[in-house]
Amino acid sequence: MDVKVNTPTPAVENKNRLGLAKADYIGSKSTLCVGCGHDSITGHIITAFYQSSVDPLNVTKLSGIGCSSKTPAYFLNKSHGFNTLHGRMAPVATGVHLANRKQILIGVSGDGDTASIGLGSFAHMLRRNVPIIYICENNGVYGLTKGQFSATAESGSKAKHGGVNPFHNIDLCSMAIDMGCEFVARSFSGDARQLVPLINLAIRHGGSAFIDVISPCITFANHEGSSRSFEAVKNHNVQLQELGFIQPQEEIKADYAEGSTQVVKLPDGSHFTLRKLLSSEHDVTRRDLAMIRLQESKAKGEFLTGLFYWNKDSKPLGDQMNLTDKPLSQL
Amino acid sequence: MDVKVNTPTPAVENKNRLGLAKADYIGSKSTLCVGCGHDSITGHIITAFYQSSVDPLNVTKLSGIGCSSKTPAYFLNKSHGFNTLHGRMAPVATGVHLANRKQILIGVSGDGDTASIGLGSFAHMLRRNVPIIYICENNGVYGLTKGQFSATAESGSKAKHGGVNPFHNIDLCSMAIDMGCEFVARSFSGDARQLVPLINLAIRHGGSAFIDVISPCITFANHEGSSRSFEAVKNHNVQLQELGFIQPQEEIKADYAEGSTQVVKLPDGSHFTLRKLLSSEHDVTRRDLAMIRLQESKAKGEFLTGLFYWNKDSKPLGDQMNLTDKPLSQL
Amino acid sequence: MLKPNDFVITVATANGSGSQSSNNILVRSLFRMGLPVGGKNLFPSNIQGLPTWFTMRVNGDGYTARKKFADIVVAMNPVTAVEDLKLVRPGGFVLLSSDIKIPEGASRTDVIVVPIPFREIVGPVSDSVKLRKLLMNMIYVGVLAELLKIPDEFMDETIQHQFGSKSSVIETNKKAIAAGRVYAQQNLAALNFPFRAEARLGQNKGKVLIDGNTASAMGLVFGGCTFVSWYPITPSSSVVEAFIEIADEFRVKDGKRDYAVVQAEDELAAIGMVVGAGWAGARAVTATSGPGVSLMAEAAGLAYYAEIPSVIWDVQRVGPSTGLPTRTMQGDLLAAYYLSHGDTKHVVLLPGSAQECFEFGQTALDLAEELQTLVIVLSDLDLGMNLHIAPKFAYPTKPIKRGKVLSKEQLEERGGFQRYKDVDGDGIGYRTITGMGHANGAYFTRGTGHDEAAGYSEKPDVYKNNVDRLSRKFLTAALKVPPPFIDQKQGNKVGLISYGSSSDAMTEARAMLKSHGLDTSHLVLRALPFTAHVEEFLKSHQRVYVVEQNRDGQLATIMRSELPQYWNKCFSVLHYDGLPLDAESVFDQVSGREKTWM
Amino acid sequence: MLKPNDFVITVATANGSGSQSSNNILVRSLFRMGLPVGGKNLFPSNIQGLPTWFTMRVNGDGYTARKKFADIVVAMNPVTAVEDLKLVRPGGFVLLSSDIKIPEGASRTDVIVVPIPFREIVGPVSDSVKLRKLLMNMIYVGVLAELLKIPDEFMDETIQHQFGSKSSVIETNKKAIAAGRVYAQQNLAALNFPFRAEARLGQNKGKVLIDGNTASAMGLVFGGCTFVSWYPITPSSSVVEAFIEIADEFRVKDGKRDYAVVQAEDELAAIGMVVGAGWAGARAVTATSGPGVSLMAEAAGLAYYAEIPSVIWDVQRVGPSTGLPTRTMQGDLLAAYYLSHGDTKHVVLLPGSAQECFEFGQTALDLAEELQTLVIVLSDLDLGMNLHIAPKFAYPTKPIKRGKVLSKEQLEERGGFQRYKDVDGDGIGYRTITGMGHANGAYFTRGTGHDEAAGYSEKPDVYKNNVDRLSRKFLTAALKVPPPFIDQKQGNKVGLISYGSSSDAMTEARAMLKSHGLDTSHLVLRALPFTAHVEEFLKSHQRVYVVEQNRDGQLATIMRSELPQYWNKCFSVLHYDGLPLDAESVFDQVSGREKTWM
Numbered sequence A, B: 001m002d003v004k005v006n007t008p009t010p011a012v013e014n015k016n017r018l019g020l021a022k023a024d025y026i027g028s029k030s031t032l033c034v035g036c037g038h039d040s041i042t043g044h045i046i047t048a049f050y051q052s053s054v055d056p057l058n059v060t061k062l063s064g065i066g067c068s069s070k071t072p073a074y075f076l077n078k079s080h081g082f083n084t085l086h087g088r089m090a091p092v093a094t095g096v097h098l099a100n101r102k103q104i105l106i107g108v109s110g111d112g113d114t115a116s117i118g119l120g121s122f123a124h125m126l127r128r129n130v131p132i133i134y135i136c137e138n139n140g141v142y143g144l145t146k147g148q149f150s151a152t153a154e155s156g157s158k159a160k161h162g163g164v165n166p167f168h169n170i171d172l173c174s175m176a177i178d179m180g181c182e183f184v185a186r187s188f189s190g191d192a193r194q195l196v197p198l199i200n201l202a203i204r205h206g207g208s209a210f211i212d213v214i215s216p217c218i219t220f221a222n223h224e225g226s227s228r229s230f231e232a233v234k235n236h237n238v239q240l241q242e243l244g245f246i247q248p249q250e251e252i253k254a255d256y257a258e259g260s261t262q263v264v265k266l267p268d269g270s271h272f273t274l275r276k277l278l279s280s281e282h283d284v285t286r287r288d289l290a291m292i293r294l295q296e297s298k299a300k301g302e303f304l305t306g307l308f309y310w311n312k313d314s315k316p317l318g319d320q321m322n323l324t325d326k327p328l329s330q331l
Numbered sequence C, D: 001m002l003k004p005n006d007f008v009i010t011v012a013t014a015n016g017s018g019s020q021s022s023n024n025i026l027v028r029s030l031f032r033m034g035l036p037v038g039g040k041n042l043f044p045s046n047i048q049g050l051p052t053w054f055t056m057r058v059n060g061d062g063y064t065a066r067k068k069f070a071d072i073v074v075a076m077n078p079v080t081a082v083e084d085l086k087l088v089r090p091g092g093f094v095l096l097s098s099d100i101k102i103p104e105g106a107s108r109t110d111v112i113v114v115p116i117p118f119r120e121i122v123g124p125v126s127d128s129v130k131l132r133k134l135l136m137n138m139i140y141v142g143v144l145a146e147l148l149k150i151p152d153e154f155m156d157e158t159i160q161h162q163f164g165s166k167s168s169v170i171e172t173n174k175k176a177i178a179a180g181r182v183y184a185q186q187n188l189a190a191l192n193f194p195f196r197a198e199a200r201l202g203q204n205k206g207k208v209l210i211d212g213n214t215a216s217a218m219g220l221v222f223g224g225c226t227f228v229s230w231y232p233i234t235p236s237s238s239v240v241e242a243f244i245e246i247a248d249e250f251r252v253k254d255g256k257r258d259y260a261v262v263q264a265e266d267e268l269a270a271i272g273m274v275v276g277a278g279w280a281g282a283r284a285v286t287a288t289s290g291p292g293v294s295l296m297a298e299a300a301g302l303a304y305y306a307e308i309p310s311v312i313w314d315v316q317r318v319g320p321s322t323g324l325p326t327r328t329m330q331g332d333l334l335a336a337y338y339l340s341h342g343d344t345k346h347v348v349l350l351p352g353s354a355q356e357c358f359e360f361g362q363t364a365l366d367l368a369e370e371l372q373t374l375v376i377v378l379s380d381l382d383l384g385m386n387l388h389i390a391p392k393f394a395y396p397t398k399p400i401k402r403g404k405v406l407s408k409e410q411l412e413e414r415g416g417f418q419r420y421k422d423v424d425g426d427g428i429g430y431r432t433i434t435g436m437g438h439a440n441g442a443y444f445t446r447g448t449g450h451d452e453a454a455g456y457s458e459k460p461d462v463y464k465n466n467v468d469r470l471s472r473k474f475l476t477a478a479l480k481v482p483p484p485f486i487d488q489k490q491g492n493k494v495g496l497i498s499y500g501s502s503s504d505a506m507t508e509a510r511a512m513l514k515s516h517g518l519d520t521s522h523l524v525l526r527a528l529p530f531t532a533h534v535e536e537f538l539k540s541h542q543r544v545y546v547v548e549q550n551r552d553g554q555l556a557t558i559m560r561s562e563l564p565q566y567w568n569k570c571f572s573v574l575h576y577d578g579l580p581l582d583a584e585s586v587f588d589q590v591s592g593r594e595k596t597w598m
């Protein structure tokens, strides 16, 4: 795919290679609750797009419906955005991509939006490998409708006003792998060091890049007994790797000689780095291992985070279809 | 769950323990194409219900829309049946179960019905463990609308009139396991020896019992290049176990002394037998192993069949909810 | 001093700031005094931080509909203060948090702005910063209680009731209220505050102040509902949340429930479950709002054509699309009536009060089973989420009607049955339910073509006969649905037709019209299809105003198409800005047009 | 001997038995002779084995609508033979496979039953059992060709065209036809067969015999459609299947496509993709049928309210619910017009011929972009899947209209834009498209409340102004949609209104009425909202019959609600048994009612 990551220009202080300041990547003021995990993620998105010097005019923002789905209004206000319907971001994204496959798509959805009403379409979007940075801001509840359990809530988790979730929870990462997605990662809203490199990498991914971000709902799921409180997440967060991202022309500062860090050079001259943190061997290029890692961690009751699976050479839907170079929208 | 498998009565020739003949389990004449895999499955369902001496008055039949979904009209015509909407069998089953949880539910769906339009609801039904024998008659195409690829068609498979499927195929068994289903099996329409014991066992399962049955479409997917032709299925079918079912009071004829056969006694006095056929170790009580087996076989391009995962003590939705014993429908 | 018991208070705060319980205490204290009072919450589609308004109206004559302007505005929210100033009518009062600076030129000279140092007053009440923030809202309650002369006893009772056993909470709140009172006594005496609440002891005896959704939930619980599925959506979620709470209290025996509630994965599934449960013999309902109704369209057609008892409880909000999720509208009438493709038409119930929300719980389920079809109840956000006075609900005495369901014995007696045969000439066949235990009891249900014996058929005449019977059944429905309420006087030339949450404003508007010399009749429509009364009403008036809270005059649309002969008598009165209907809007439109005849 | 070129043949076979290509050869040979001919396939919702019927009608006057009875029935299917006998009119002929035994008493004496030993005749034609089974169908083609005197040259041309390069197939088929001919020559001369096809050379020059779905696909391909999504459903699948075939031929350059087609996972996704593609600037359409339309309701509201160009191509079948998937009906008019909750109303196009299916491909996309909204095209199974004569389609010369889309330069010139501002007074704002490259070009689209600048808003007046503008836009739509075709004569008291696939039967019915002394005017409605012509037409006639293929008189319902003042002139003529409309049904109902005035 013709991903529009721009070629470097000389660095100016507080400007990126496009000469844009971070402020050029912000959006309108958030209306979410103070302390909501989603707002942190918005910040990380802004950082990554700024760092990667993506031209906002080449970006299209999408979302479904929910607190999480409001956030595209809070970043990249120079980009077109579409806050669609509850659960329908995936098909809308499919159409948006095919209409103009030169655009970089970033979609923000929630766990209700993705794992309940949108589950089927999410799965099918992944099968088709629609190129989109798909961020699920996963808090285990329906925030905007006031705290009902979502399908990703751990079984046994307690609701704010009593009630225990009896049902098996959906792990969107293992499902994404099962559906053929070629970029599957999990992170935590509070972890800029992990999430920002992941978004930087996702910006350069050819197909669907799915990032499940645990993002606590401060209002309805931050109490004791909630499996998604900040507390619970911090206690159970196990990182698979330490991740890093080095922009094109940026100096590779760290000393990766020891060998425990893998450095992957990307076509635009940037580098992605992974340093193994877990004892179990993992190879991000192997789908079966990714699935096994997730099964193991699930059995242990951990939130395993990191990059699980990645195919560098992912072929987006528009390429599969042999579309003309000129966007269909401009014909 | 109060599964209504009836207590044995003295055996009469050509009658089961309820004193019913096999003819008491049939339905109206099939209108499917001659040679359609679905018709064979209908036969196996009739056999299993007859063998297990299930009273047809305690059975409710459900389906979605498709050639496959027509088949409930072709068996158990003394049972109430509901041919619902395309992709909505799962939620309808949820309501039917809760209205009267004394009924044994058998649902027949197709791969279009289950893996495309019904995918989300299928997944959520499994999460809730709605007790139903859920048979997906999987031919890789939309039979009733004349042969378009379904989402389970192998990528690379050829359509009858040209066209190659470019997309990742959904493996309903691995998805079912991932969604928490506690009875997951795959079989082949032509394999009575494997499928009939599976249905017999499913009749006695507490929760959702999912059986993915490869069922070739003779009209639209039986040509060369189709990954689901009778030919292709026979060539790639790899059996995980040899399965058997021994009804209550039936003599255990085979000599299982050698130890390679596992005999599981069920509460009603029947026995389920598994004889290992594959070199890889497998334990049907372990979800993670089931997932790994499927990943392996997928990588090899096999149709792995058999019982993948089974939790004997599955707790159906109605029990989880603490419903009164009397069916809600009779209040 | 104005006459007592006639004022409107609007409190402007930020969402999630804790004003909800303060407002609740205030409005419920007024209720305890025996006053006619209503409470309306105008909130944003947001969880925390955006502006929100709560309006209480006390009116001695019983009018509790929204008014365009308030007599008293409590302005706590700096973000909206300038706008909030505009909410008060000339001569009214603004209790302005003294933290807020109104910019030069934005203030008003025609109202009395009273700065109040809420933050300072609350200071001594609690040590906790967090608590003080919440208790600020209790200060204005205290100030208002003092200004309006609400005796402590009513406040105390209300607080007691609200917080129950949490005695420390009770004490702190009382302390805050007292601090407000003291401030007012010491500083606001000079105001000569003209509004006053005067107790009418016993006048609210046997009544409750309740939101329509809770009333609906009670109606369903006591109306024999055994199955509920839902997918959360504002403003319908509280129907189910209240159902769970009430049913958990009243319908659990020996730890066992005689009802099931399932939170579905979406609305397609929610209605699918209802159709399944209804088919298998449960009394089943799903609650939703507009977007959910749209998603239920396909299954609605199935319920209609395969004749499956089922209920959709639609608490309407502003559409189209996601619209304004927290604003009110009567915008789903056309969608509900014609829901689904093909020739479909559904029975629609239109509750017009909290009392009716309660009653229609059973009515909807009864009609669904008697008519063997989908029934759609249209409530709305104003009716469902705002506070209305209603008589205490009595346990329903009407026997539950399950319609033509054949038991094993009845089937035996009849020697068989044909599911879709019109034995009784009313278009309604007999059905059996799974597990009924008769060897000839089974039949096969489908949304495809079927004959009288429920066999598959594509035959032209079989299809036609079947859908013609469904048309007959719809005629039967017109005999069974709740007839309209009619208040009619011989000689009245002008009639008004309204439905749903418009009732409060209508009563007031009629009084206003009457005081201006226009005596009007009133028909409150309670269901579709139309009963014969509607035509009678149209016949007996020269001009009929159809009042609706939508843009397109959806009821008028249906009236013209079904009773076209009266088209030139009918005029639409429309209100569709997301706010509850107010009497003035009706009065203005009706009297404005009546002038052309006067 | 009757007059030539006036007969109806119905062939009764089993589905999947291979009769399709035989029937095709027959009907296309008649077409090649220059005759007015239509072909209708009446098939079951099944792949193989169930009964199916193919009817060809040749009519010198050009009437090709369905007739209630056939002149000639070819009875190949033992299962339905007794019923099939009833399809022939008194005096007609039945070519009965001599494998079929008609039970005593079931035969008819008022028709001529001709047993034909198809199996024996086909014997020598091929050695293969399987092939012989298929070729049996060519035998009746041969017999009919001989009886009707269809010259070999036309048959040969057709076969050549049908089978192309497969010369062995051509030979075998010719052989079978010849065998049928020889049998007829030798055995049926004594019949004195009264029907005859007489060539009208050149009369079908410049014309094609085509199904509406293929025509629609061509219209979309040449009308600038760049995006198609679909979920397979009868009878709409062939629109997309034909689109793929035609676009693959005409719109691939250097191996690159300038269009995308996605088979979606369901209809919710299909419309979601169209909305996404339309929003991002593609010309996007999805094809579906009734159940799909119901599932698209929520997104339809989004397209309306967020103003997104999008097209639904609904090939209607019999509803409600899954209904009769392979039968025809005009049952989705109300559903389409009011699709979705809230105040929504959509532009609906009503193609009435294969030619219009073609034209409306571009028209629908143009209107969707000009009006920035959803356009729903209502075709139906009869129009879409049956064979109709149409003029050869010319490559469209109308320029493609993309509506108010601002380029970077235009935006620069204007110094900015407000997405939802009614700059031109027609209710339509200006839009920009992703990737247009201007720093001020972006805006945020939502299905929630928004102001002129596309900012989020819940303000009452902002909401109201916005939806009032949408009402204005709908008035603009009424000026832009295709006006009706009107055939009107001064002095005609009676007018007929019809739409869609009814046209063929209408033309014939009017001729019948005229020959009985009733000269009628005719308005063929081609779109909603109504243009001014509709009212003009109603005004100028005393009685107007609204002919529809549905139970509920859906167009009449809309007419009463929008033009109620004419209610007492309008009468519904309804046909809704799943079969295509026939002239007699119209004639009977109109003349029956006219008697009350005569």
Ligand SMILES: Cc1ncc(C[n+]2csc(CCOP(=O)(O)OP(=O)(O)O)c2C)c(N)n1
Pocket (backbone or CB within 6 Å): A065, A066, A067, A068, A069, A086, A109, A110, A111, A112, A113, A114, A137, A139, A141, A142, A143, A144, A145, A150, C231, C232, C233, C234, C267, C291, C292, C295, C322
């Ligand atoms: C069709 C439809 N159904 C229901 C809703 C109501 N609704 C709004 S947001 C939401 C769930 C949001 O949950 P999630 O996606 O997890 O987002 P969060 O608010 O937790 O970030 C629901 C059910 C809706 N807008 N549309």
Ligand SMILES: Cc1ncc(C[n+]2csc(CCOP(=O)(O)OP(=O)(O)O)c2C)c(N)n1
Pocket (backbone or CB within 6 Å): B065, B066, B067, B068, B069, B086, B109, B110, B111, B112, B113, B114, B137, B139, B141, B142, B143, B144, B145, B150, B217, D231, D232, D233, D234, D267, D291, D292, D295, D322
């Ligand atoms: C809502 C809706 N969309 C589309 C259809 C058309 N349709 C009927 S069956 C079918 C697919 C059937 O495929 P599958 O479930 O695999 O069954 P099979 O015929 O292959 O056994 C489709 C798309 C429909 N009936 N309803």
Ligand code: SF4
Pocket (backbone or CB within 6 Å): A031, A032, A033, A035, A036, A037, A038, A067, A068, A139, A143, A144, A216, A217, A218, A219, A220, C047, C048
């Ligand atoms: S309710 Fe929860 S998810 Fe929504 S904004 Fe508040 S903290 Fe965030």
Ligand code: SF4
Pocket (backbone or CB within 6 Å): B031, B032, B033, B035, B036, B037, B038, B067, B068, B139, B143, B144, B216, B217, B218, B219, B220, D047, D048
């Ligand atoms: S089309 Fe295929 S799936 Fe359908 S009945 Fe025929 S063989 Fe079976």
Ligand SMILES: [Mg+2]
Pocket (backbone or CB within 6 Å): A066, A110, A111, A112, A137, A138, A139, A140, A141, A142, A143, A150
């Ligand atoms: Mg969430």
Ligand SMILES: [Mg+2]
Pocket (backbone or CB within 6 Å): B066, B110, B111, B112, B137, B138, B139, B140, B141, B142, B143, B150
């Ligand atoms: Mg299939």
